[in-house]
Amino acid sequence: MEESKRTGVLNTKIYRWMAGYLKGYTFQLFINLILLLIATGVDLSLPYIVKIGVDRFIVPGVREITKELPGKPVMHIGNRKFIEIFRFHQRELEKMERDGIVLKKKYYLVKKEDLVPGLRYIEMDGLALVPAEEFGKLSLKEKLHLRRWNMLQVRRLAMIFFLLIVLRFFFTYVQFLHLQIVGQKVALKIRRDIVEKLARLTISYFEKNPVGRLVTRATNDVNTLNEMFTSVVVYFVKDIFVIVGILVIMAKLSTKLFLITLILLPIISITTFIFRTRVRRVFRELRYHLARINSFLSETLSGIKEIQAFVQEKKMVKRFNGINTDYFKTTIRMLIIFATFRPLIGFIRFSGLALLIYFGGKGILSGVITFGSLVAFISYLEKLFQPIADIAEKYNVIESSMAASERVYILLGEEEEKRTGKKKPSIKGGIEFEKVWFSYNKEEWVLKDISFSVEPGEKVGVVGYTGAGKTTLMKLLTKFYSPQKGRILIDCVDIEEIDTLHLRKNIATVYQEPFLFNGTIRENITLFGEIPEDRLQRAVMVSNLDKIMLRKGIGLDTVIGIGGEGLSGGEKQLITFARAIAFDTPILVLDEATASIDPQTEHLVQEALYRVIEGRTSIIIAHRLTTLKRVDRIIVIHNGKLIEEGTHEELIKKEGIYSYLYRLQQVG
Secondary structure, three states: OHHHOOOOOOHHHHHHHHHHHHHHHHHHHHHHHHHHHHHHHHHHHHHHHHHHHHHHHHOOOEEEEOOOOOOOOOEEEOOEEEEEHHHOOHHHHHHHHHOOOEEEEEEEEEEHHHOOOOOOOEEEOOEEEEEHHHHHHOOHHHHHHHOHHHHHHHHHHHHHHHHHHHHHHHHHHHHHHHHHHHHHHHHHHHHHHHHHHHHHEOHHHHHHOOHHHHHHHHHHHHHHHHHHHHHHHHHHHHHHHHHHHHHHHHHHHOHHHHHHHHHHHHHHHHHHHHHHHHHHHHHHHHHHHHHHHHHHHHHHHHOHHHHHHOOOHHHHHHHHHHHHHHHHHHHHHHHHHHHHHHHHHHHHHHHHHHHHHHHHHHHHHHOOOOHHHHHHHHHHHHHHHHHHHHHHHHHHHHHHHHHHHHHHHHHHOOOEOOOOOOEOOOOOOOEEEEEEEEEOOOOOEEEEEEEEEEOOOOEEEEEOOOOOOHHHHHHHHOOOOOOOEEEEEEOOEEHHHEOHHHHHHOEEEEOOOOOOOOEEHHHHHHOOOOOOHHHHHHHHHHOOHHHHHHHHOOOOOOEEOOOOOOOOHHHHHHHHHHHHHHOOOOEEEEEOOOOOOOHHHHHHHHHHHHHHOOOOEEEEEOOOHHHHHHOOEEEEEEOOEEEEEEOHHHHHHHOOHHHHHHHHHHHO
16 A cells, blocks of 8 residues: 555655756757747737737827926927826826826827817827717717727737737647657656666565556656646746736736735635645545555455355455445545635635726726726736646646656665676586575575585476475576575586676576466567577477467467467466577576466476476476476475485485375375
8 A cells, every 4th residue: 555655755856856857858948948938928918918909099098297297208289298198107197196297187099080070189290189078979980980090000909919829829839749749758768767677676576566566657657757747847837937927017017906916815825725735635545545446456356256256245345335435535525625725716816806896997097097907907817816726737746746756766766686797607507506595584594504416417306395495496596586695506606706697598497377478479489589490490399389389270470468368377388398498598497387287288298398308407396296207316395404315216215205295196
């Protein structure tokens, strides 16, 4: 139940580790950031363009002033002076209005040739200032005719607005596609590193960790990391730019409305903090209960025959209902949190909108804020709340990705197999165990002072009760483990001095449970490598696999599924025998290779066995003692000690453990 708690790896370490994968893409990320900034800048400019259109060309934007304003754009008409109010900041307008410099009456600025007869106006160099109240006397057609020039400017702004939308689409598309490609390249490298790491880990690691969990590291966890990088981290940077940009623009548009907006930020921050704290705890519990469900279902379906045989269906359903109910209750808690957070953020947003409309409306009526500024403020307020609302959507990804990154980080930090030795001698097959002691847990010795030797080409059987330490001998010989005391020699050379990979290339192993890959029979024999055709055909014939293929009407290029679907246990074992022969190693180890042979192919397997071991050093670990009648020598392991040694006939005469086991099997 690894989801029940976090491992506590420091986030800074994980961030540095993840940053290491991005070092090779610094330039690409820089370009992506530029594209993101351009798209964000375009996005922020859209409400401001609306403000310009409203203030300059839609609403009356000219007011009269009572005195000259040095350094400011002022229109002179006789002794009267006018200003376009959109050119002034709110603070300036407020001060000028308090000082009586700006009058409240407003005018539209239009072209003189567009004037309607009978309309009062003030003439100014081909232009005219029409009082706002005069517009009430006109029909819609007359209003549109009067403001043809304004409508033309609005149309131009609309075209600019549309062009910016197109540019925003283009930059966003390129940036998104570019980012996804970088993300997939990073995921590709992480998956490759995980598989390379798994290939270098010790056998003990795989014995302690379920395969399904390790597969999840290279699939689900990497996908979650990629999602965080492409959907959260980069857009989090964008959200920061958006928030900062909006606040700067708001402060420039109207100080009063900006301060109103600032009042909302602490409320939003506190609400978000409470949400994060509670939802983090619930997400962890949710993953824990989900892991329990997955584990229970996997265990139940694997043991369904036992459950049905012992009529335990109701009990298993009852157990599952308890686990399922815990998951349901936690899910409801999560839904309640989200159901509270989202409407609460919406309530705060609309409260802010109400405040903006109230104070902005007062500002418009008093003439200290433009209508366009209020429209822009409302748009920016919506954009300001969008990144905050995204937190609820992205938080699940953030939490899941942090847990996934921890797990991947820890896996990549696991201690690798120590592949000692540099020598690559030509191996003939002489083996010697010299006073070997070994323990898995440093508390209980599995092998105790084991000493024996095997001459090149000799065939030695290993016998003993279950748990006596027979398979451990094979693991030590192939350097999956190293003895705590004593040493193992190959052709008088300590295996610790021999290159690990070179040693394993010279030892073929056939296990009790044959493992076949999803591929053709040929690929399962060659392990997807290149082996000369004549050696391959010889391996097929010597292993008796040709007889099976002939009987079943299949060939070397016939595809078999994972685990060899459609083949019996004995038929699968013949493929592994062919594999051992094809690799033509001087040493062969058979670990209970005939323990679970079906009667239909038993004769073929037994016959193939003797052919396989011919001409090479062979160590045969067996429960079926009849298999060992043709070996040169048999050693008996009991409680980790070598207690008997000799030929089949010699051990029968000794009346020891071997003799007892043999008679037991004969009686059976």
